[in-house]
Amino acid sequence: MNEPVAVTGLGLVTPAGEGTDATWDAVCRGAGTATHDPALAGLPVDFSCRVPLSPEDLDRRVGRTAWRMSRNASLAVLAARQAVRDAGFDPGTWNGDRVAVVIGCGLGADAVREEQAGRLAELGADMVSALTIPQIIPNMAAGEVSIALGARGPGLAPATACASGATAVAVARDLLATGQCDVAVAGATEAAVTPLTSVGFWRMGALSRRADAPAGASRPFAADRDGFVLAEGAGVLVLERTEDATARGARPRALLAGCGSTSDAHHPTAPAPDAGGAEAALRTALADAGLAPRDVDHVNAHGTSTPLGDAGEAALIARVLPHRPSVTAPKGVLGHGLGAAGAIEAALTVLTLQHRTVPPIANLGAPASEFDIDCVTGEPRRQEVRTAVSHSFGFGGHNVVLALTRAP
Structure with a gap:
């Protein structure tokens, strides 16, 4: 069992807007953000959840290196700067040798790849x-x-x-526990709302086809759910040892009290039918947290x-939590941010603990x-949430569960 680490800063850039307040307000309203996407016009699925920042807006926010x-990368830098500022750090004065950066992604800069492949073929x-x-x-x-933060400690990209x-x-959390850093800037980013990505997921049967009402397309746990809505965004947390x-x-x-990671070893895209690997991740996270x-x-x-x-x-x-804890699912509002989703949802779980409020699942009556x-x-729902878990599952059979507790 590891000692809990403190979450001292949050940064979010999502389809609901820039900043934690914008995203928290949106998920609490419970209204989907999906809209028809001009970049996907004419494709079998022509809607998505995009961050409402134009390339020019984003460049202005990021600054001279944009x-x-x-x-x-720009979304990650913007979210990381927010999180560090929220934590009360000044990158101009901290000891960058002791600051780690761990920023994951699923697909990465697919738009660049598609654009440049097109230029090669045509020009x-x-x-x-x-x-x-x-x-x-x-x-x-x-x-x-x-580079943006002057962080010279371990740098990783899961x-x-x-x-x-x-x-x-x-x-x-493990870098902090093993003394490899004193501050960790951790999260993920994704900006892969592109024609090829959309068509690829459509061919798999993974995307919702509710083109007549995109905002209502993502409906977690509903009887008539038919797939997810492609989204983009970034989420970053600042972690420190509590002392x-x-x-x-x-x-x-909030406190990050435990983590559990497992693999299904079952199928490239389908989850294990018995959810055994996911269950093991949940149980491991709870055991890690005591x-x-x-x-x-x-x-x-x-x-x-x-x-x-x-x-x-x-x-x-x-099966594992038969006492029926409250359940929410932010993808009803924000769509599926792919590699960024787990970091965004970890940040929202922190806010649930802080605000003692559970956001509703969008587009779900029951x-x-x-x-x-x-x-x-x-x-x-107002609720005295003291302990919460955040689930993340990925293609390849990756299962990760984070256990978080309210800060004293």
Whole structure:
């Protein structure tokens, strides 16, 4: 069992807007953000959840180095700066040698890859950007965050598909526990709303096809769910050892008490039918935190709105947590941010603990009749949440669960 670490800062850039307040307000309203997307016009699925920042807006926010960054990296830098500021740090004065950066992603800068491949095919080699490789390699968001913050400690870029953000947070906790850093800037980013990505997921049957009402398309745990909505965004948390946070007078937003990671070893894309690997991740996170299943007050579910995924997760929750803790699923509002989702949802779980409020699941009147779980619907629920778990599951059979507790 590891000592809990303090979450002292949060940064979010999501389809609900820039900053934690914008995203928290949106998930509490419970209204979906999906809209028709001009970049996807004419494709089988032509809607998505995009961050409401144009390339020009994002460049202005990021500043003088934005010219060399992909959207993927820019979103990460923006969220990381928010989180560090929220934690009360000044990167100009901290000891950067003791600051780690762990920023995961699932697909990375797919838009750059598609654009430059098109230029090569249509215009020739001389018209391909010299920035192509620095922009598309999956570690570059972590690299740009390190550069922006002057963070010279360990720099890592986990890629565990849709569990990447949660993996990054778990890895950062381990870096703190083993003394490899004193501050960890951890999270994930994704900006892969592109024609090829959309069509690829559509061919798999993973996307909702509710083009007549995009805002209502993502409906986790509903009987008539038919797939997820492609989204982008970034989420970053600042983690410190609790004694270090106390020593500098910082008040933790919450505590990261335990982490569990497992693999299904079952199938490239389908979850294990019995959700055995996900269950093992949940039980490992709770054991790591010194908690029993009955201690869990709330579940921030992976809740993708896919038929197989939601069924397995609902069965898992009912089996391991039969006392029926409250359940929410932010993807109903924000869509599926792929590699960024786990970090965004970990941040929202921290806010649930802080605000003693559980946001509702968008587009859900009641869970499917076969699901014996307590989904929060309609309005936010006031609740004394002391312990919560955040689930993240990814293609390849990656399962990551984070256990968080309210700060004293």
